[in-house]
Amino acid sequence: MKCCDTMDSETKREIIMEHYTNPLNRDTIDDPKYIKINSNSETCIDNLDIYVLFNNNIIEDIHFNGEACAISTSAASIMTRLLKNKTIKEVKELINEYKDMIETGKEYDRLEEALVYSDIYKQQNRKGCAIIPWLGIEKAIAEYEKAK
Amino acid sequence: MNREDFPILSNNLVYLDNGATTLKPKVVIDKITEYYSSYSANAHRGDYDISLKVDNEYEKTRDLVKKFINASSRKEIIFTSGTTESINMIAFGFFKDYLEENEEIIITKSEHASNVIPWFKIAKDNKLIIKYIDLDDNYEVTIDNLKKIITPKTRVISLAGITNVLGDLRPLKDIIKTAHENNILVVVDGAQYVPHTKVDVRALDIDFLAFSAHKMCGPTGVGILYGKENLLEKLAPHNYGGGMNESFDNLNEVYLKPLPTRLEAGTPNIAGVIGFGATIEYLNSIGLSNIRKYEHELGKYLFDNLSKIRHITIVNKKPSSIIAFNIDGIFSQDVAVYLNKYGICVRAGNHCAKILKDEVGVKNTVRVSLYFYNTKEEIDKIIDLLKDKNKILNEML
Known part of the structure; x- marks a missing residue:
């Protein structure tokens, strides 16, 4: 799914709320083939477990679970869809672009639906929430690469 | 009580996080x-x-x-x-x-x-x-x-x-x-x-x-x-x-x-x-007994009014000057961010009591903690903002 370049704030809000109320891939995975990462932050109370299945340098599947706010939950939901079936190389690039968007507001087309967070940089107290699930993926990749 | 003693209160801040720290008088x-x-x-x-x-x-x-x-x-x-x-x-x-x-x-x-x-x-x-x-x-x-x-x-x-x-x-x-x-x-x-x-x-x-x-x-x-x-x-x-x-x-x-x-x-x-x-x-x-008495009344007022809101679940079983609660279906941090937009400071989280969840069954809550400079008007303000759940959902992001 591709998002238009200029999303108005109401559309962004609707997408975030939809992913918050009906998150995708929100469940606990009990399968040793998945790498499990806990991602939380010092500054907020979000606490997510991320489950990632790698196969031959490709992310084949992502799930998440935990207690988190609307921003963090929706960001995890959107991320699970966006990163699925992408190579580690692509995912690393997307992580950098996403982080840059959260810090500066710069929009990258490849972030597709995750562009709903392009205004988050204006809210200091929410930046951490938007980034938490992505930090989990970053850690999962590091673990996968270390184990190889 | 004694609000005029606190310079920080001159700009209408509603400070309800006194369990974390308190304001300083001049x-x-x-x-x-x-x-x-x-x-x-x-x-x-x-x-x-x-x-x-x-x-x-x-x-x-x-x-x-x-x-x-x-x-x-x-x-x-x-x-x-x-x-x-x-x-x-x-x-x-x-x-x-x-x-x-x-x-x-x-x-x-x-x-x-x-x-x-x-x-x-x-x-x-x-x-x-x-x-x-x-x-x-x-x-x-x-x-x-x-x-x-x-x-x-x-x-x-x-x-x-x-x-x-x-x-x-x-x-x-x-x-x-x-x-x-x-x-x-x-x-x-x-x-x-x-x-x-x-x-x-x-x-x-x-x-x-x-x-x-x-x-x-x-x-x-x-x-x-x-x-x-x-x-x-x-x-x-x-x-x-x-x-x-x-x-x-x-x-x-x-x-x-x-x-x-x-x-x-x-x-x-x-x-x-x-x-x-x-x-x-x-x-x-001011007198500690006056502080205790005033906070007790204020805590009861807060508890009674929060209790009337159907989408609010209060953890406390009885009134207190510290009340922990949740809005059904909304994460505590989202509630705190929403109230912040109206200049109201409350705490969301586990409040450093991480093993209390074993007893009360919830990990994270919104916490309102009062001190003697808080007022019924401030409580009215927060109650007014919390009683409309759709407003919270619309404005919390």
Whole structure:
């Protein structure tokens, strides 16, 4: 799914709320083939477990679970869809672009639906929430690469 | 009450996070500024006038604290950086030596981290046992439940006088009486207790008490360790250095000063301690019993009004000046961010009481904690903002 370049704030809000109320891939995975990462932050109370299945340098599947706010939950939901079936190389690039968007507001087309967070940089107290699930993926990749 | 005393309240801030820290009245700010602008010397160097003035002001605070909690002696009042440091000094300086393998420490699941983790640490190091008093249906401590877990191996009970998530006042008089009948010492975490009600360490027969200035309108970085003199005499310093030694020549000849200075090595937080003196005088001028009475009324007003909102689940079973709740289906942090948009400060999270979830079944809550400068109008404002769930959902992002 591709998002238009200029999303108005109401559309962004609707997408975030939809992913918050009906998150995708929100469940606990009990399968040793998945790498499990806990991602939380010092500054907020979000606490997510991320489950990632790698196969031959490709992310084949992502799930998440935990207690988190609307921003963090929706960001995890959107991320699970966006990163699925992408190579580690692509995912690393997307992580950098996403982080840059959260810090500066710069929009990258490849972030597709995750562009709903392009205004988050204006809210200091929410930046951490938007980034938490992505930090989990970053850690999962590091673990996968270390184990190889 | 007394809102005009607080410069920060002049811009309509609604501050409802008093469990975290409290606002500072002008008299305290001025006292600290006066130290820095007109006599900012070190303490205990009394050869010149401004240093003498520092000593006098610094030690005056000790007298004020002694009187405030009705301690027997100035030697029983030790200045620390806060409740956390005080409890750590009690646990590591006293109980680590006092307790022997398999002896028991009693706490509860509703304690703040700083009254849990030091005990966990010495328990692990010394092979001690941690036991929890069962909380009753109101999440409170009862004497019966305490008696059930005391054994001949129990040596210490460490409890908050008032808890930081639900604000319940513990029956300390009975707890301490029961403890002492069984040769058990009692440590009271006074962080939420001393600021909100009159405390008399002698009437209650408290063995150790820890509290922080900043939770009672005082400066950050100052706390009190109270201990009965005979116990403090046995408390090993955790800091050795300047100010606490009598003389030293070589490894075998280091002589320490008497209490209380032995436990206050290094240059203390002078400005903070002096500011704390002004804080106590300020609180005395209002009266702790007036504060307690006013907060009680305000807490009841908050509880009753929150109870009327159907989409709100309150964790507390009865009114208190600290109320923890959730809006059904909305994460606590989203509620806090929403209220912030209206200039209202509340806390979301587990409030440093991470094992309380075992008892109450929820991990994260919104917490409103009141102090005497809060008003019914402020509560009306928050109630008004919380009663429309759609408004919260629309505006929380």
